[in-house]
Amino acid sequence: MDRVKGKVAIVTGAANGIGEATAKLMAKEGAKVAIVDIDDANGKRVIKEITAAGGTADFWHMDVSHANEVEKVIEEIYKKYGQINILVNNAGVGGGRSAPHKTTEAELDRVFGINLKGPFFCTKYAVPYMSKSGGGSIVNVASVYGIIGGDTPVYDASKGALRAMSKSDAICLRKHHIRVNSIHPGNVWTPLFEQIEKSLGGIPEESDILGSVRVPAGRMARPMEIAWGILFLASDEASYVNGSELLIDGGMVDAPLPVYPPQIPEAPGITPD
Ligand code: NAD
Numbered sequence: 206m207d208r209v210k211g212k213v214a215i216v217t218g219a220a221n222g223i224g225e226a227t228a229k230l231m232a233k234e235g236a237k238v239a240i241v242d243i244d245d246a247n248g249k250r251v252i253k254e255i256t257a258a259g260g261t262a263d264f265w266h267m268d269v270s271h272a273n274e275v276e277k278v279i280e281e282i283y284k285k286y287g288q289i290n291i292l293v294n295n296a297g298v299g300g301g302r303s304a305p306h307k308t309t310e311a312e313l314d315r316v317f318g319i320n321l322k323g324p325f326f327c328t329k330y331a332v333p334y335m336s337k338s339g340g341g342s343i344v345n346v347a348s349v350y351g352i353i354g355g356d357t358p359v360y361d362a363s364k365g366a367l368r369a370m371s372k373s374d375a376i377c378l379r380k381h382h383i384r385v386n387s388i389h390p391g392n393v394w395t396p397l398f399e400q401i402e403k404s405l406g407g408i409p410e411e412s413d414i415l416g417s418v419r420v421p422a423g424r425m426a427r428p429m430e431i432a433w434g435i436l437f438l439a440s441d442e443a444s445y446v447n448g449s450e451l452l453i454d455g456g457m458v459d460a461p462l463p464v465y466p467p468q469i470p471e472a473p474g475i476t477p478d
Pocket of ligand 1: 217218219220221222223224241242243244267268269270295296297298299319346347348349389390391392393394395396397398
């Protein structure tokens with residue numbers, strides 16, 4: 206309890222999935238939470254649930270890819286709470302699942318606009334207020350695919366760029382006492398993942414996804430398992446952690462050989478001795 210007590214946290218994309226779990230955890234641990242999202246219905250649902258549990262939260266409609274909107278909303282959040290200590294750049298979209306010669310410029314702009322320009326704008330406009338508040342912590346939610354690549358070149362590039370931007374921001378913002386780190390989730394069971402599976406014509410079943418990727422943990426992550434990592438980096442417990450990347454991927458990035466999910470005991474085509 207109270208791991209971020211007295212702090213004000215902005216969590217982008219907090220109406221669903223990882224952001225929702227993070228907002229709820231931050232509120233439970235004592236922060237006042239500003240939930241920003243384009244999904245008004247779920248954003249309002251999340252503040253109701255946080256308030257009912259005894260926490261403090263408010264909702265702002267904000268599209269992270271629109272600089273003017275970000276500037277205005279972050280100013281409003283500062284005016285309401287009088288400080289900003291934590292920024293979690295979590296809002297993001299999937300996309301760009303095709304070979305580069307078949308990917309349109311519009312798709313590149315859409316994914317980069319939200320996944321990279323979004324964190325850039327939120328950081329740009331939150332930093333002056335965080336600095337006035339004595340410093341703080343920025344956590345950028347990237348992805349394991351921003352490190353190893355995958356079959357979504359544009360998405361993976363947006364997350365790889367966010368990883369690099371986090372390290373550079375950590376250096377540039379040191380004199381403002383603002384730490385910047387990135388989180389790299391593996392496959393997490395959230396609405397985003399369900400939508401990707403549906404768009405591919407598949408049935409959004411966890412076992413299907415596990416059949417196509419190597420996850421030593423043998424299962425997908427749950428949003429709260431990512432939220433715990435974000436909470437740590439946001440809190441003063443991580444006061445000496447800066448410019449780092451925290452993988453929460455069930456061991457995926459380090460799996461040296463194909464690891465088959467539990468329901469497939471042996472590699473296909475190999476007869477056990
Ligand atoms: P999600 O779709 O469940 O939630 C994303 C939230 O962001 C939604 O509430 C959505 O309304 C909001 N959002 C989308 N565009 C926005 C915009 N322009 N402005 C403001 N809000 C916007 O997704 P999730 O799975 O919880 O993903 C959260 C973050 O984690 C994303 O950055 C994603 O890329 C990253 N991530 C997810 C996974 C996974 O497997 N789910 C893996 C690695 C990284």
